[in-house]
Amino acid sequence: MNTCGEIRESIGAWLDGELSGAEADAVRSHLETCLICGEERRQLENLNRVMKDIFESEDFRLDVEPFWHGLRQRIAAKRPWHADLAEWAGPFIRAPSFAWAVPAVIVLLIGALYFGSILPGWGVLAPRNNFATVESIDAYGRNVALLREHESKTTVIWLYQNSDNENEGAGETSDKGPAF
Amino acid sequence: MVEASDWELVQKCQAGDMSAFEELVSRYQQKVFTVILGLLRNREDALEVAQETFFRAYRKIKSFQGGSSFYTWLYRIAVNIAIDAQRRQKRNPLDFRESMDGVMEERNEFAKDPFADVHDKELRVKLVQSINDLTPEHRAVIVLRTLEGLSYKDIGELLGCSEGTVMSRLHYARKKLQEKLRAFL
Numbered sequence: 001m002n003t004c005g006e007i008r009e010s011i012g013a014w015l016d017g018e019l020s021g022a023e024a025d026a027v028r029s030h031l032e033t034c035l036i037c038g039e040e041r042r043q044l045e046n047l048n049r050v051m052k053d054i055f056e057s058e059d060f061r062l063d064v065e066p067f068w069h070g071l072r073q074r075i076a077a078k079r080p081w082h083a084d085l086a087e088w089a090g091p092f093i094r095a096p097s098f099a100w101a102v103p104a105v106i107v108l109l110i111g112a113l114y115f116g117s118i119l120p121g122w123g124v125l126a127p128r129n130n131f132a133t134v135e136s137i138d139a140y141g142r143n144v145a146l147l148r149e150h151e152s153k154t155t156v157i158w159l160y161q162n163s164d165n166e167n168e169g170a171g172e173t174s175d176k177g178p179a180f
Numbered sequence: 181m182v183e184a185s186d187w188e189l190v191q192k193c194q195a196g197d198m199s200a201f202e203e204l205v206s207r208y209q210q211k212v213f214t215v216i217l218g219l220l221r222n223r224e225d226a227l228e229v230a231q232e233t234f235f236r237a238y239r240k241i242k243s244f245q246g247g248s249s250f251y252t253w254l255y256r257i258a259v260n261i262a263i264d265a266q267r268r269q270k271r272n273p274l275d276f277r278e279s280m281d282g283v284m285e286e287r288n289e290f291a292k293d294p295f296a297d298v299h300d301k302e303l304r305v306k307l308v309q310s311i312n313d314l315t316p317e318h319r320a321v322i323v324l325r326t327l328e329g330l331s332y333k334d335i336g337e338l339l340g341c342s343e344g345t346v347m348s349r350l351h352y353a354r355k356k357l358q359e360k361l362r363a364f365l
């Protein structure tokens with residue numbers, strides 16, 4: 001059993017003679033009993049009639065001779081190279097069509113990841129190397145360690161008291177070394 | 181003398197016979213112009229688009245393999261160019277509305293029948309405005325169906341969509357028109 005909503009969606013196609021036998025029968029029998037859908041049919045018929053009147057009342061005649069003359073001249077004229085290029089590229093650069101942008105971005109991202117995997121450090125998402133250097137020097141009986149982190153330009157200095165060599169002279173090196 | 185078929189003329193044209201193309205133009209120029217004018221509702225624009233249609237057809241005729249009828253192929257070019265032109269018109273709606281109103285007044289469309297009542301006149305004016313407010317795709321199905329009387333299948337072939345899509349577009353286009361004009365229908 002078709003609802004009024006379903007029937008109303010089909011009335012236009014039914015008036016156009018585009019429904020199959022069973023569908024057309026369903027619409028016809030429904031319209032015989034439903035006043036609301038009958039009103040919908042009346043409005044659509046009226047709309048179609050007025051639209052047809054409007055289109056038919058217009059002057060669609062074309063002046064054939066000037067039309068062909070203008071067309072022949074256009075065909076004979078040599079087109080500039082940019083007109084050919086614009087015609088060729090037209091479908092690709094049509095302004096409202098940005099559908100290509102999404103796959104293009106995906107391809108670029110995949111490319112960046114792939115590039116990064118074969119050339120470490122070059123990919124967009126490749127991990128950045130945060131190098132740090134550790135130096136250990138002895139000076140005046142103390143063990144000194146320096147950690148320089150280049151990314152943040154941070155330097156950490158450790159000072160270790162060497163109890164064994166505390167009272168020894170300058171220039172002596174600890175046997176144990178810094179405990180880090 | 182037996183009239184050459186479209187396909188025979190196309191083949192001659194592909195071989196460089198300009199008179200064959202002239203014959204194709206004379207067969208279809210009026211029909212193509214009628215559809216385009218129905219879509220654009222502006223004579224000057226329609227003339228330009230009709231000429232562009234045949235110009236492109238001439239340039240691309242070598243690629244036409246006869247998969248569809250020449251008429252369908254030509255209509256498809258015309259409708260696509262006209263829909264693009266409509267989009268440009270939408271970007272300049274004021275210019276378009278003014279030119280459309282001018283054409284209607286110039287031709288005195290609404291004064292043809294001296295006994296036509298105010299209600300009918302108003303309905304016609306509103307309907308023309310409402311058709312112009314439709315999207316290019318909706319306007320195309322309305323014109324091709326109402327003006328040309330094409331079947332849903334033929335409209336689908338021209339617009340490159342299914343019969344179901346044509347049915348759906350027609351339904352929504354009519355619904356929009358009906359909603360705007362309910363008080364007049």
